[in-house]
Amino acid sequence: MRALDAETRSQLAAEYALGTLRGPARSRVERLLETDGTLRAEVDAWNARLAPLAGAVKPVEPPARVWLAVERVIAPPRPVPAPVAVPPTRRPGLWQSLGFWRGFGLATAGLAAALVAVMVWPSPAPLPFQPTHVAILADEAKQPVLLVRADAALAEVSVEPLRRGPAPAGKSYELWLLRANNQPPLSIGLVQGTATQLIALDRFAAESVRSATGAAISLEPQGGSPSGAPTGPVLFVGGIVTAQN
């Protein structure tokens, strides 16, 4: 992505902070903000300039259910449940067995469900969330590349690289939720590909997880898709299965 000239940057920062950018234009600025510190500083300055205007808004008491819902989200993490029994043949050592993975392909619901016990529990660092949905993203050669787990209730996604490193220089990996009924893919965020990563979901995305059919990684310009929809090749893809209940 080309660097912005100073005037364009100032104008984008002002219009973004004021809130007049919408759709792809707004998403594009949000992606630029991740990498462009000067733009971020200009947006911060505009936010501070405009914030006093909020003082003219008539306060309206929200219903108590809003706080109750917030309180549920911020509640102390539930204790991680004891690991379920792992079938003796399904040991983590299998991760290294190529034969085990050969022909694995797109995680079909049945196969992935059978693997959930293996995938979820032997994870070295127990996460403070309880996965409700799991997807294993595989590459073209059907090799598993990423383990994606979501806690729809907690509105968080954990992305754990199984192989591969970061995206090529000048590019970013972007994670998408594939949705039913021809709805466009929903961007979940950028994926580093080097270490396990937690991504917070907004409520819409968290709800979408429940009905999503799969997840995919596309290769995008650095900073992510400029349009809000996948623009680059889809590199890794997998079906989503319900992890428990």
Added chain:
Amino acid sequence: MDGQTGAKGGADALGALLQATAGGDRQAFARLYDQTAPQLFGMALGILKRRDWAEEALQDAYTRIWRSAHRYDAAKGTGISWVVTIARNTALSTLMRRPRDEFAGNADDMAQMPSGDYDPMQRAMQLSDARQISGCLEELDGDQKRSILLIYYEGLTQKEVADRLSKPIGTVKSWVRRGLIRLKGCLDSASA
């Protein structure tokens, strides 16, 4: 950069609550909610025009505030400025997912709008705790001021402002652009 709303008693009490929230202090977060939720809800209602969407946006906003309180940097602005920014961004994201034509058939919700007898655009000119921005808005042309405030309070796009004011989109764009440049010049010279 001073003169923000909500920062009562000189010190930035909300900023302190945010810093405590960043440390996981749930009581501080609850106090922050009590002190700011009505204002943020009013703002979300202005942008989203529907109570159910505004409630959803408010819940999302406070979830974000809780999770990202550690990113609040007192050097970059007051606590209220940070919280208001998150609430507006959340409301705008909610709006982007819910096209405005879904408003049709929701007369009941529209009736609950806090507009009518209460015009934030009028009040913006009389903000006692933010004289600076009121003064700088006064320096703008009427059309520039109206366009900027419609975008801020109702979350309109420039196209929607153009439709509302029955003006060409290009005209509105240049009002907004020039208005913002003048506003920046005025606010920055006043705080220098």
